[in-house]
Amino acid sequence: MTSDTSSHPPHVPFKVLTIAGSDSGGGAGIQADIKTFTSLKTFGTSVLTSVTSQNTLKVDGIHAIPADFVAQQLEAVLSDIGTNAIKTGMLCNAEIIAAVARTLRKHYPDTYPVPNMVVDPVMIASSGAALLDTSAIETLIREILPLCYILTPNVPEAEYILTKAQLENPGLVLSTTTQGGPARIDSLDKMRLAAQDLARLGPSIVLLKGGHLPFYKKTGLALPQDLLHAIEDLSVELEDELELVDLIWDAKAGVFTELRKEFLRTSSTHGTGCTLSAAIAANLAHGLGGMDAIIKGGDYVQSAIRDGLTVGRGKGSLNHFHQIVPRSIEKPTRYNPHPLTNYLLKACEVDWKKYTEHEFVQGLADGTLPRESFIHYMKQDYLFLQTYARAHGLGAFKARTMAESKAFADIVVHIAHESQLHINYCAKWGISYDDIVNTQESMANVAYTRYVLDIGMTGDLLDLGLAIAPCLIGYGHIGNRLYNDPNTVRGQANPYWEWIENYHDSGYQEAVERGVATLEHSCNTQQPSEHRLKQLEGIFRTATRLEISFWDMALQRL
Numbered sequence: 001m002t003s004d005t006s007s008h009p010p011h012v013p014f015k016v017l018t019i020a021g022s023d024s025g026g027g028a029g030i031q032a033d034i035k036t037f038t039s040l041k042t043f044g045t046s047v048l049t050s051v052t053s054q055n056t057l058k059v060d061g062i063h064a065i066p067a068d069f070v071a072q073q074l075e076a077v078l079s080d081i082g083t084n085a086i087k088t089g090m091l092c093n094a095e096i097i098a099a100v101a102r103t104l105r106k107h108y109p110d111t112y113p114v115p116n117m118v119v120d121p122v123m124i125a126s127s128g129a130a131l132l133d134t135s136a137i138e139t140l141i142r143e144i145l146p147l148c149y150i151l152t153p154n155v156p157e158a159e160y161i162l163t164k165a166q167l168e169n170p171g172l173v174l175s176t177t178t179q180g181g182p183a184r185i186d187s188l189d190k191m192r193l194a195a196q197d198l199a200r201l202g203p204s205i206v207l208l209k210g211g212h213l214p215f216y217k218k219t220g221l222a223l224p225q226d227l228l229h230a231i232e233d234l235s236v237e238l239e240d241e242l243e244l245v246d247l248i249w250d251a252k253a254g255v256f257t258e259l260r261k262e263f264l265r266t267s268s269t270h271g272t273g274c275t276l277s278a279a280i281a282a283n284l285a286h287g288l289g290g291m292d293a294i295i296k297g298g299d300y301v302q303s304a305i306r307d308g309l310t311v312g313r314g315k316g317s318l319n320h321f322h323q324i325v326p327r328s329i330e331k332p333t334r335y336n337p338h339p340l341t342n343y344l345l346k347a348c349e350v351d352w353k354k355y356t357e358h359e360f361v362q363g364l365a366d367g368t369l370p371r372e373s374f375i376h377y378m379k380q381d382y383l384f385l386q387t388y389a390r391a392h393g394l395g396a397f398k399a400r401t402m403a404e405s406k407a408f409a410d411i412v413v414h415i416a417h418e419s420q421l422h423i424n425y426c427a428k429w430g431i432s433y434d435d436i437v438n439t440q441e442s443m444a445n446v447a448y449t450r451y452v453l454d455i456g457m458t459g460d461l462l463d464l465g466l467a468i469a470p471c472l473i474g475y476g477h478i479g480n481r482l483y484n485d486p487n488t489v490r491g492q493a494n495p496y497w498e499w500i501e502n503y504h505d506s507g508y509q510e511a512v513e514r515g516v517a518t519l520e521h522s523c524n525t526q527q528p529s530e531h532r533l534k535q536l537e538g539i540f541r542t543a544t545r546l547e548i549s550f551w552d553m554a555l556q557r558l
């Protein structure tokens with residue numbers, strides 16, 4: 001073995017630095033930042049300002065790192081590794097803020113804002129604890145905001161900053177404070193004024209986060225604060241009536257951008273602000289412009305909240321790795337009620353499209369499918385149904401409970417009934433019963449049906465279910481799509497309209513729902529490992545491809 005590495009030059013990663021506090025609970029602070037950096041394919045470095053003793057319920061201790069040692073860490077990182085972007089989070093106290101600002105000014109002597117510097121002015125934890133000395137806000141305004149490229153306050157933080165800024169500097173003309181009184185942001189108009197005011201304190205771009213200020217979509221009015229505090233008790237209907245607005249003010253361009261977001265009624269929000277500023281910094285490190293970095297960062301956070309994790313007894317965590325480890329097999333939510341099925345459809349997207357949007361299917365939609373192709377297909381489909389019934393019989397045999405056996409046996413009876421309807425339907429096309437039963441099975445049919453039976457024989461009920469699923473679900477999708485597509489030729493004008501109606505029919509759609517529910521249930525009980533999930537995906541994909549061959553066969557009459 002040689003140690004020549006010249007043909008594999010080490011990859012130079014995009015680097016992002018966080019200057020923040022440690023959250024022992026893992027959901028916020030440095031921990032959230034590093035998870036976000038990693039998830040967004042950047043190399044994270046960290047300068048710790050404080051160590052908090054914290055869980056999902058409370059912060060019960062804060063140990064500030066001596067300011068000189070904070071500066072020393074920062075010096076160590078910048079003098080050697082360097083960085084493509086920086087984010088600041090919990091800065092703890094005035095001495096630390098001053099030390100951070102001093103060291104940054106030394107490394108970036110004339111460049112203000114510091115390139116790609118995102119400041120999350122962390123002040124109070126969502127559990128209520130103060131994370132920044134009140135006396136330090138003034139230092140933050142004076143020392144850090146002038147270095148800041150993007151500032152990401154929430155509404156209460158913006159109010160604190162503006163109130164303090166006005167108090168300290170009565171000469172400053174701010175629109176959100178009245179004669180030195182506290183700033184109050186309770187409408188979208190006030191948010192606009194506040195964002196502009198904040199930009200006057202230094203940042204090039206202000207992202208004023210609207211998470212604490214939901215609006216009614218219809219009226220644009222803010223939800224009363226007392227209702228917001230009982231967030232988990234809000235009704236589902238009310239949740240749908242609300243939206244959040246994150247407001248961006250790009251001071252240089254003089255442009256406001258409103259990002260409207262779904263209001264998610266969840267308690268898994270611990271670390272949201274940390275994660276957002278970290279994601280924006282990571283996106284900047286990748287070379288995105290400020291606006292794109294914010295928009296993409298916001299999408300990352302929204303998905304991470306949606307995919308949230310139940311950790312501890314208080315506010316749960318975001319799922320920082322939702323892009324890497326799909327939570328799909330963990331828990332259904334209203335955003336992902338069929339996690340396994342959705343996972344499979346996504347994983348097999350390309351084949352699924354080829355199957356459900358096949359030329360044969362388009363021919364059914366516009367009525368142009370040659371009659372002989374359809375007749376050939378109908379005969380083969382009857383033979384397919386025979387094996388389909390047997391596969392369900394095999395399911396009844398393999399089931400472990402009487403109820404499950406009965407469910408499969410009921411489907412066999414249902415298929416027998418269906419095949420009688422099939423014969424009646426064939427008669428309308430001039431195909432006699434003798435024609436059907438004397439038809440030779442096509443090779444595509446042999447391959448498909450025997451594959452299903454083989455999987456059923458060698459695997460368990462979930463394997464069998466997934467071998468059957470593309471047929472069950474796919475015909476349901478096709479029926480629905482063609483029925484609802486305005487381009488589909490309808491009624492008498494289309495000889496295949498009855499076929500489309502049959503699969504759009506509520507009877508068939510309910511069968512699909514039942515089948516999917518059974519699959520999801522057995523997946524949930526099995527909790528497949530990643531390897532097993534890949535195996536299941538393989539079965540689903542093969543059966544989907546065999547469906548494609550079935551349409552090909554019908555078109556070419558093989």
Ligand SMILES: Cc1ncc(COP(=O)(O)O)c(N)n1
Binds near residue numbers: 271
């Ligand atoms: C170390 C540290 N940094 C930041 C936060 C704010 O996060 P949240 O507002 O979600 O509690 C926190 N709780 N702990």
